[in-house]
Amino acid sequence: MEMERFLGGSSTGPNITNITGAPHGPFPPVAFTDRTVVLVVLLGLLNLLTALVNGAVITAICTTRKLHLPANYLICSLAFTDFLVALLVMPVSILYVATETWLLGQVVCEAWLSVDMTFCTCSILHLCVIALDRYWAITKAIEYARKRSARRSAVMVTIVWVISIFISIPPLFWRHRPGSLGPSQCIIEHDHVGYTLYSTFGAFYVPMTLILILYYRIYNAAKTLYQKRGSSRHMSGRSTDSQHSFKHCRVAHTFCVSDLSTSDPTLEFDRTNVNVRIPSFEREMEADDERDQICTSRERKAARILGLILGAFILCWLPFFLKELLVGLQLITASPQLSDFLTWLGYINSLINPLLYTSFNDDFKLAFKKLLRRKRRP
Secondary structure, eight states: OOOOOOOSSSOOOSOOOOOBBOOSSSSSOOOOOHHHHHHHHHHHHHHHHHHHHHHHHHHHHHOOOOOOHHHHHHHHHHHHHHHHHHIIIHHHHHHHHHHHOOSSSSHHHHHHHHHHHHHHHHHHHHHHHHHHHHHHHHHHHHHHHHHOOHHHHHHHHHHHHHHHHHSSGGGGGOOOOOOTTOOOOOOEEEEEHHHHHHHHHHIIHHHHHHHHHHHHHHHHHHHHHHHHHHHHGGGTTTTGGGGHHHHHHHHHHHHTTTTOOOSSTTSOOOOOOOOOOOOOHHHHHTTHHHHOOOOOOHHEEEEEEEHHHHHHHHHHEEEEEEEEHHTTTTTTOHHHHHHHHHHHHHHHHHHHHHHHHHHHHHHHHHHHHHHHHHHOOO
């Protein structure tokens, strides 16, 4: 999110695009050093990988019937948003980093800043609705299974895009319009403290807090159901508790059956409309030790995957938004190099997202293998 570049000191005025006179000629000469060439190649590879990986996720979901599930529609929408970041935001940022001056005119500048903020905010909010979807799927497994649909996913995605647009659009109303020469810098200033608080909290701090709370509750709910399953098996023979045991076993097996392929890479228990066969009391007692090991193993795996998802998200975006907040409150001044580094650290999250949300799932692995086989065929 190229919200601020700080290529040349601090500025005055309320939150406007920094405009200075452009050099003579439409495209002034730019001297490229070896360091600049290496940097451009590295950023270009990151850009290409981001586009390819997200494109692969979109293709896999669209072409694989087994992946046509509401949970995967949210992942597909996330991949599409991150693909747009790779297609429309990152290439322009590479050009800007390489030339250290804005060459594309005021209209493109306005469009790029707005698109940058919208897509990056939308990507973050997608992580929030995915966490919310999983929370409902875990805490209200049977009830939510009836409500979970493609239409519901579409509504959630629409809300995410609307919020993202409302967060990114306000600067369009107060940016300074340049003269005929156009801008030599394309940045959003942060002297407008109200908007800085509104945008940073709306785009990151509030979603981050919600994501942390949701995944904490998801893990606790999973852990509780693992433990309850272990204790309730001794009561499964009692007739008075037969109905409760049936409902509980249905949920517990969603967690623990080893051959249950799921669409949710977080905890591997998020398949809806699945027919679970409940074994007899005798067979269950015989397999107690094995299932306890399975549940313990999956609990550890759930913790690892949750740690990766949350760790990657916070590592990529917290430094950037912390800098944005401190700069907006005029507590620090960021150098151009630091601003560029933190901006691209945030962009890298668009590369990490599809890897984390699909690579732990067997259905996605099979879909990716099929895609690779098709490409290798002459």
